[in-house]
Amino acid sequence: MNKNRLEAFSDGVLAIIITIMVLEFKVPSDTTFEAVIKLSHKFLSYILSFIYVGIYWNNHHHLIHSAKNVNGKILWANLHLLFWLSLIPFATAWIGEHHFASFPMMLYGIVLLMNALAYFILQKLILNDQGKDSALSKAIGKDYKGKASVVLYLIAVFMTKYSIEVSGSIYILVALIWLIPDRRIERTFNENK
Amino acid sequence: MNKNRLEAFSDGVLAIIITIMVLEFKVPSDTTFEAVIKLSHKFLSYILSFIYVGIYWNNHHHLIHSAKNVNGKILWANLHLLFWLSLIPFATAWIGEHHFASFPMMLYGIVLLMNALAYFILQKLILNDQGKDSALSKAIGKDYKGKASVVLYLIAVFMTKYSIEVSGSIYILVALIWLIPDRRIERTFNENK
Amino acid sequence: MNKNRLEAFSDGVLAIIITIMVLEFKVPSDTTFEAVIKLSHKFLSYILSFIYVGIYWNNHHHLIHSAKNVNGKILWANLHLLFWLSLIPFATAWIGEHHFASFPMMLYGIVLLMNALAYFILQKLILNDQGKDSALSKAIGKDYKGKASVVLYLIAVFMTKYSIEVSGSIYILVALIWLIPDRRIERTFNENK
Amino acid sequence: MNKNRLEAFSDGVLAIIITIMVLEFKVPSDTTFEAVIKLSHKFLSYILSFIYVGIYWNNHHHLIHSAKNVNGKILWANLHLLFWLSLIPFATAWIGEHHFASFPMMLYGIVLLMNALAYFILQKLILNDQGKDSALSKAIGKDYKGKASVVLYLIAVFMTKYSIEVSGSIYILVALIWLIPDRRIERTFNENK
Numbered sequence: 141m142n143k144n145r146l147e148a149f150s151d152g153v154l155a156i157i158i159t160i161m162v163l164e165f166k167v168p169s170d171t172t173f174e175a176v177i178k179l180s181h182k183f184l185s186y187i188l189s190f191i192y193v194g195i196y197w198n199n200h201h202h203l204i205h206s207a208k209n210v211n212g213k214i215l216w217a218n219l220h221l222l223f224w225l226s227l228i229p230f231a232t233a234w235i236g237e238h239h240f241a242s243f244p245m246m247l248y249g250i251v252l253l254m255n256a257l258a259y260f261i262l263q264k265l266i267l268n269d270q271g272k273d274s275a276l277s278k279a280i281g282k283d284y285k286g287k288a289s290v291v292l293y294l295i296a297v298f299m300t301k302y303s304i305e306v307s308g309s310i311y312i313l314v315a316l317i318w319l320i321p322d323r324r325i326e327r328t329f330n331e332n333k
Numbered sequence: 334m335n336k337n338r339l340e341a342f343s344d345g346v347l348a349i350i351i352t353i354m355v356l357e358f359k360v361p362s363d364t365t366f367e368a369v370i371k372l373s374h375k376f377l378s379y380i381l382s383f384i385y386v387g388i389y390w391n392n393h394h395h396l397i398h399s400a401k402n403v404n405g406k407i408l409w410a411n412l413h414l415l416f417w418l419s420l421i422p423f424a425t426a427w428i429g430e431h432h433f434a435s436f437p438m439m440l441y442g443i444v445l446l447m448n449a450l451a452y453f454i455l456q457k458l459i460l461n462d463q464g465k466d467s468a469l470s471k472a473i474g475k476d477y478k479g480k481a482s483v484v485l486y487l488i489a490v491f492m493t494k495y496s497i498e499v500s501g502s503i504y505i506l507v508a509l510i511w512l513i514p515d516r517r518i519e520r521t522f523n524e525n526k
Numbered sequence: 527m528n529k530n531r532l533e534a535f536s537d538g539v540l541a542i543i544i545t546i547m548v549l550e551f552k553v554p555s556d557t558t559f560e561a562v563i564k565l566s567h568k569f570l571s572y573i574l575s576f577i578y579v580g581i582y583w584n585n586h587h588h589l590i591h592s593a594k595n596v597n598g599k600i601l602w603a604n605l606h607l608l609f610w611l612s613l614i615p616f617a618t619a620w621i622g623e624h625h626f627a628s629f630p631m632m633l634y635g636i637v638l639l640m641n642a643l644a645y646f647i648l649q650k651l652i653l654n655d656q657g658k659d660s661a662l663s664k665a666i667g668k669d670y671k672g673k674a675s676v677v678l679y680l681i682a683v684f685m686t687k688y689s690i691e692v693s694g695s696i697y698i699l700v701a702l703i704w705l706i707p708d709r710r711i712e713r714t715f716n717e718n719k
Numbered sequence: 720m721n722k723n724r725l726e727a728f729s730d731g732v733l734a735i736i737i738t739i740m741v742l743e744f745k746v747p748s749d750t751t752f753e754a755v756i757k758l759s760h761k762f763l764s765y766i767l768s769f770i771y772v773g774i775y776w777n778n779h780h781h782l783i784h785s786a787k788n789v790n791g792k793i794l795w796a797n798l799h800l801l802f803w804l805s806l807i808p809f810a811t812a813w814i815g816e817h818h819f820a821s822f823p824m825m826l827y828g829i830v831l832l833m834n835a836l837a838y839f840i841l842q843k844l845i846l847n848d849q850g851k852d853s854a855l856s857k858a859i860g861k862d863y864k865g866k867a868s869v870v871l872y873l874i875a876v877f878m879t880k881y882s883i884e885v886s887g888s889i890y891i892l893v894a895l896i897w898l899i900p901d902r903r904i905e906r907t908f909n910e911n912k
Binding site (some may be wrong): 143153157163212216229243 | 727730731733734735737738739741742744746747749751754755766769773776777780784816854881898
């Protein structure tokens with residue numbers, strides 16, 4: 141019961157976050173092909189952030205699904221995660237508006253990093269509640285993916301000063317790590333345990 | 334369970350998409366009848382897009398309802414559909430703001446086309462999961478409506494260069510195909526199988 | 527199942543409609559008491575529309591709750607109602623921004639009227655589906671409240687040309703009719719049948 | 720059933736309220752570190768209001784969860800609470816935009832006060848419905864926290880004329896009272912009964 145409403149509220153917030161990013165696409169003042177081309181940076185940043193929020197929604201779903209019950213700490217760790225997720229539209233708009241300029245790209249990386257940490261905290265609290273032998277604990281394993289993401293974000297944030305191409309590639313890479321080979325990698329990780 | 338949350342999240346996103354289009358109706362600076370008349374293009378484009386999102390919500394509902402279970406692929410195909418649906422408010426605002434100008438009308442058609450393709454992919458993945466003899470498979474049949482929509486969208490997109498009246502009529506026609514005679518046509522399709 | 531998702535989607539749209547009205551409260555450029563006073567017309571129109579959307583949510587809830595099943599017609603009548611409800615924020619912003627000027631007040635009344643008619647259609651379709659002896663049919667009775675609302679809206683719309691005080695009072699009156707004495711009047715109506 | 724839809728609707732409104740505050744973070748026109756620093760007031764006010772809405776969502780959840788059934792009065796008391804909660808984004812934007820200026824800080828406090836009173840009314844109505852010996856009644860006890868909050872808000876509102884530091888500290892203090900030591904204090908309160 142408790143858990144259902146946590147899911148429903150999180151779904152609501154995530155649905156709004158993923159959709160308000162689209163409000164950044166202001167209607168162009170002219171009606172040419174160039175007007176659309178000018179939006180290409182915003183469009184690319186929107187796609188990337190859409191995928192990130194999608195990944196979080198997906199993982200969040202599995203995480204909460206596996207939680208037996210929800211206590212006050214988990215509830216606030218969840219709100220903490222939603223807080224950082226809610227900053228993604230702002231960071232996305234900033235990098236899109238200013239064509240992936242160095243400092244906005246750094247902030248974008250910091251927001252992604254904080255999201256990863258907030259997710260890690262939430263995961264930790266749910267794991268603590270369940271014990272080491274739970275199915276969730278085994279599925280997550282040593283959480284190489286989560287740890288690798290944090291390291292990659294840190295590198296990307298540092299690299300924004302020197303090359304936004306490298307930083308941007310890392311943001312895309314982390315998304316792909318979570319998006320595409322999900323199961324295979326997870327299985328490999330589990331075997332490496 | 335999994336399925337319910339997919340529905341809930343999709344409902345949330347669809348509810349936001351259908352409602353934020355209304356934010357394009359900026360409060361007129363005067364209080365005359367003419368001020369409302371000036372909004373007529375936006376109003377017409379809003380009605381059309383409202384109906385389109387309504388149709389997608391309706392069909393999406395039936396589609397997910399008939400799905401037995403939801404795997405990772407279906408989940409991402411669903412997010413892919415939501416992505417293209419989320420661009421409808423932008424395309425709607427553009428054609429409304431610029432009185433159905435040629436290029437925005439083309440983009441509107443491309444967005445509708447991408448939505449149709451995204452829906453087709455989602456449908457395909459759910460059908461693959463269910464087998465050829467499922468009730469869903471029989472209900473969809475050869476999917477003449479889906480295929481006809483894609484062809485009509487392509488014609489409309491091409492025609493925007495020559496006549497926005499023709500393109501606009503096709504957009505309305507496709508909506509009517511899905512909206513009005515739903516059952517009768519479906520039965521005919523089923524008999525033609 | 528079907529019904530639940532109709533409710534969930536309608537709840538989502540209603541929740542957004544009731545909340546986006548608040549986006550009209552633009553942050554004042556100064557920090558004085560007068561800045562808040564200038565918002566008073568917007569505030570009053572927001573309160574009235576908040577109550578109206580609240581009434582619709584409440585009645586919609588009872589109506590759908592009593593529906594046995596949901597067919598295609600009911601689904602589209604529901605979307606039709608949501609369409610007119612979605613115009614309330616625009617009409618509210620217009621009357622608030624322009625201090626209840628005559629023409630915006632007329633449009634506000636027309637939107638309320640269309641909502642009443644859309645609700646009437648939805649109610650009719652659900653009643654048709656249930657038969658005359660259903661509990662819902664008895665609860666609604668001869669629907670004096672619904673019919674009186676339509677007549678009052680028509681008078682208010684006509685009166686905007688001559689006195690926005692009269693029109694405004696009628697809008698408030700109709701809200702009070704639905705808001706305050708709900709049960710007592712309903713019982714009286716039932717006895718008058 | 721009734722209760723579930725009240726929860727779902729409230730969740731929807733709360734999810735939107737907590738998320739639209741983020742729309743106040745307008746994309747800066749430059750891409751410097753200073754641009755982010757300029758947003759710091761908005762960021763601080765966002766954090767505080769995010770926590771407040773989180774607290775209300777949390778408490779609202781427990782309150783409605785413990786309610787046996789929902790009548791018309793409870794339903795409208797709930798809408799009344801949602802109304803005042805919906806003003807939090809406006810008040811938050813005002814204090815953030817104008818760097819915690821005196822009068823906006825007063826209005827922020829008044830909005831928090833009205834929320835506390837609206838919550839108190841909702842709680843009272845649910846308690847009346849349940850009887851004095853209910854679990855909810857015992858859990859709330861003499862509601863020292865609720866009463867202390869109201870007194871603290873009143874002091875803070877009064878103090879905005881003299882020191883926004885004091886008022887701001889009180890707003891943070893009340894949030895902490897509800898946020899951090901929830902259970903311990905509640906137990907103490909229960910023992911003091």
